[in-house]
Amino acid sequence: xxxGRLENRAYVVxxxxxxxxxxxxxxxxTEVLTRALARSxxxxxxxxxxxxxxxxxxxxAVLVPALLEARRxxxxxxxxDRRAEVADARLDLQFLEARLGRARAEQAQLDTEIEHARGxxxxxxxxxxxxxxxxxxRHRREALGQARARVESWSNTLAHDEWRRANAVDxxxxxxxxxxxxxMRVNDLEAAxxxxxxxxxxxxxxxxxxxxxxxxxxxxxxxxxxxxxxELPAHIxxxxxxxxxxxxxxxxxxxxxxxxxAFREQWRVDPTGLGQQWLRSTQRRHxxxxxxLLEPVQADRVAHALHPVQDxxxxxxxxx
Numbered sequence: 113x114x115x116g117r118l119e120n121r122a123y124v125v126x127x128x129x130x131x132x133x134x135x136x137x138x139x140x141x142t143e144v145l146t147r148a149l150a151r152s153x154x155x156x157x158x159x160x161x162x163x164x165x166x167x168x169x170x171x172x173a174v175l176v177p178a179l180l181e182a183r184r185x186x187x188x189x190x191x192x193d194r195r196a197e198v199a200d201a202r203l204d205l206q207f208l209e210a211r212l213g214r215a216r217a218e219q220a221q222l223d224t225e226i227e228h229a230r231g232x233x234x235x236x237x238x239x240x241x242x243x244x245x246x247x248x249x250r251h252r253r254e255a256l257g258q259a260r261a262r263v264e265s266w267s268n269t270l271a272h273d274e275w276r277r278a279n280a281v282d283x284x285x286x287x288x289x290x291x292x293x294x295x296m297r298v299n300d301l302e303a304a305x306x307x308x309x310x311x312x313x314x315x316x317x318x319x320x321x322x323x324x325x326x327x328x329x330x331x332x333x334x335x336x337x338x339x340x341x342x343e344l345p346a347h348i349x350x351x352x353x354x355x356x357x358x359x360x361x362x363x364x365x366x367x368x369x370x371x372x373x374a375f376r377e378q379w380r381v382d383p384t385g386l387g388q389q390w391l392r393s394t395q396r397r398h399x400x401x402x403x404x405l406l407e408p409v410q411a412d413r414v415a416h417a418l419h420p421v422q423d424x425x426x427x428x429x430x431x432x
Contacts, residue, residue: 124148143380172378175329182322189318190311191304198301205294212287219280226273233266336377337370347383348372352409368409371402 113120124141139147169175240259312319340348341355341362348369355369356362375381379395387399 170328170332172329172332172374173380175325175332176378179322179325179329182318182325186312186315186318186322189315190308193308194301194304198298198305201294201298201301205291205298208287208291208294212284212291215280215284215287219277219284222273222277222280226270226277229266229270229273233263233270236263236266332377333370333374334366336373337366340369340373341366345383347386351386351406368405371405375399375402 113122122145124144126138126141126144236259240256240263243255243259344354351372352365352368355365372386375398376383376386379398
């Protein structure tokens with residue numbers, strides 16, 4: 113390209129961009145060209161090569177895709193970890209069983225009330241018959257009206273109680289069906305957890321490999337936060353300000369700085385490129401999670417700008 117007089121053009125061959133199984137998409141033409149220009153054909157000493165390979169092995173651009181692939185392999189073989197779902201399903205079942213118990217108790221209470229209403233209605237009918245018989249002899253029209261009103265009242269009460277009981281029976285049947293489905297879900301989830309645990313027991317190597325990658329990713333992320341506190345690059349100072357000396361505030365600062373630097377290392381993002389709109393959905397979602405972690409810092413700065421004397425004492429614990 114040093115021989116170009118009028119113009120220089122670089123043609124870069126890339127794979128088709130796309131995402132598979134949560135892995136990052138293929139690099140862009142600019143990224144490929146940047147890496148090509150950074151390569152050197154000069155011979156390097158064995159110790160230099162070894163140091164480079166060791167550093168590359170702890171690079172998040174290498175570790176994170178490897179961790180995602182290890183997790184994908186574990187999920188493909190063992191299935192997802194559904195222990196939390198089992199706990200939730202058991203709670204749902206307990207709630208439904210308690211609701212079923214209350215519905216059955218209400219139905220039993222209504223059965224008692226219906227029996228009482230039927231007995232009272234029979235007594236009212238008997239009383240009405242007696243009054244009608246005496247009416248022929250003594251002409252007690254007032255007593256006849258009261259007896260008929262009593263019969264009508266108990267008839268209405270019985271009809272209302274039977275309607276309530278029909279609703280209670282329908283509720284019991286529906287809740288019983290829900291309980292049945294909830295029990296089946298608990299059984300299915302427990303069986304899935306057993307299969308998951310059995311697969312892990314039978315594949316300790318895959319599990320240990322994934323755990324090692326996870327530990328290395330967390331260690332590297334923590335190292336990036338500590339390095340940011342020591343060197344305080346301009347973009348970190350702009351986002352977070354200087355690192356506090358000690359205490360929970362420093363721990364939160366390190367977590368946020370580590371998140372920003374881990375994003376940059378994983379995606380090879382220059383400090384000036386933070387906050388851009390990326391085409392890759394996984395990269396965009398990753399940065400959105402970092403932004404959510406930084407939101408309290410921005411809100412705190414606005415509050416202190418409005419009330420510079422007041423100490424708000426922000427004590428929120430944000431995980432990595």
